[in-house]
Amino acid sequence: MTAVAGAPQTPQQEAKTVQLNLIQAVNLALREEMRSDERVLIFGEDVGARGGVFLATDGLQAEFGAQRVFDTPLSEASIVGAAVGMAVRGLRPVAEIQFADYMYPGIDQIFSQAAKIRYRSGGQFTAPLVIRTPSGGGVRGGHHHSQSPEAYYTHTPGLKVVMPSTPFDAKGLLKASIRLDDPVIFFEPKRLYRAFKEEVPEDDYTVPLGKAALRREGHDLSIIGYGGVMPDAIKAAAALEKEGISVEVIDLRSLIPWDKEAVLESAAKTGRVLLVSEAPRTANFMGEVAYVVQEELFDQLQAPVMQVAGFDTPYPYALDKTYLPGVNRMLRAAARLLEY
Numbered sequence: 001m002t003a004v005a006g007a008p009q010t011p012q013q014e015a016k017t018v019q020l021n022l023i024q025a026v027n028l029a030l031r032e033e034m035r036s037d038e039r040v041l042i043f044g045e046d047v048g049a050r051g052g053v054f055l056a057t058d059g060l061q062a063e064f065g066a067q068r069v070f071d072t073p074l075s076e077a078s079i080v081g082a083a084v085g086m087a088v089r090g091l092r093p094v095a096e097i098q099f100a101d102y103m104y105p106g107i108d109q110i111f112s113q114a115a116k117i118r119y120r121s122g123g124q125f126t127a128p129l130v131i132r133t134p135s136g137g138g139v140r141g142g143h144h145h146s147q148s149p150e151a152y153y154t155h156t157p158g159l160k161v162v163m164p165s166t167p168f169d170a171k172g173l174l175k176a177s178i179r180l181d182d183p184v185i186f187f188e189p190k191r192l193y194r195a196f197k198e199e200v201p202e203d204d205y206t207v208p209l210g211k212a213a214l215r216r217e218g219h220d221l222s223i224i225g226y227g228g229v230m231p232d233a234i235k236a237a238a239a240l241e242k243e244g245i246s247v248e249v250i251d252l253r254s255l256i257p258w259d260k261e262a263v264l265e266s267a268a269k270t271g272r273v274l275l276v277s278e279a280p281r282t283a284n285f286m287g288e289v290a291y292v293v294q295e296e297l298f299d300q301l302q303a304p305v306m307q308v309a310g311f312d313t314p315y316p317y318a319l320d321k322t323y324l325p326g327v328n329r330m331l332r333a334a335a336r337l338l339e340y
Contacts (some may be wrong), residue, residue, distance in 0.1 A: 046098030172207030
């Protein structure tokens, strides 16, 4: 299920790799796309000389100049509106919103303009833009710097919604997103920016949207998640393995489109499904996944689909570990599923 378009297929064609963390992989993807396509522009608050609040755009203005990498006023509505106009006129803008929590001032431009241009123009115009934004908790950012608002965007037809959890996927998904002709909301789990490194090809490759990654094979229980929860999901699976319980772990990687085939295949195999996300529980995206699983596989399930998520409260200032669905909460939910 791990699909990589453009990756080398034979030992003779094996690409050179480099150890990168997630934020470095984002930077490399942007750099490569700017080198290969002069229509790609980057803008946002402090993305120029500063290189972005997390340094995702570090060094890009120095290489490509202030005409292609530039700072904007503190106005998210203007940033998104300018991106829509540029995209319609043939450019491929990549706008950065410093934190996902601050996208709301620009949300009318996203929902009413970017998402609908292709449909309302009968396909005469498209909006090939990417809005990159750090999201999620785990860095003690409080309720204005830690939210997981992806469900708002998955509910809006016309948008693609992406959230990588590894450096390899971050580079491949971002490059694929920049090349799409439709608007993409690209959420980056900030607590994973520098959490670990892995081998990332230096050559060109993309990871297609809508293809989940099989992180671990198993046959007793399926854990399905995306973004910042994935390292803990893999730890929970490893802990259960020591108790003789075989757990399959699937990383959705993109939410719109999402890989229904991979999810249903795993659910049919294990009969038990645990959905994990850090967004508030009520009406979060995993509710849609649960609905599809029960609609398609009700007779094959051995227990109700369960979910571990954030709480239905504003994100707390001081209780990140309590709020986030860590390993212990996943293990308790898994026990309920297995004992059902």
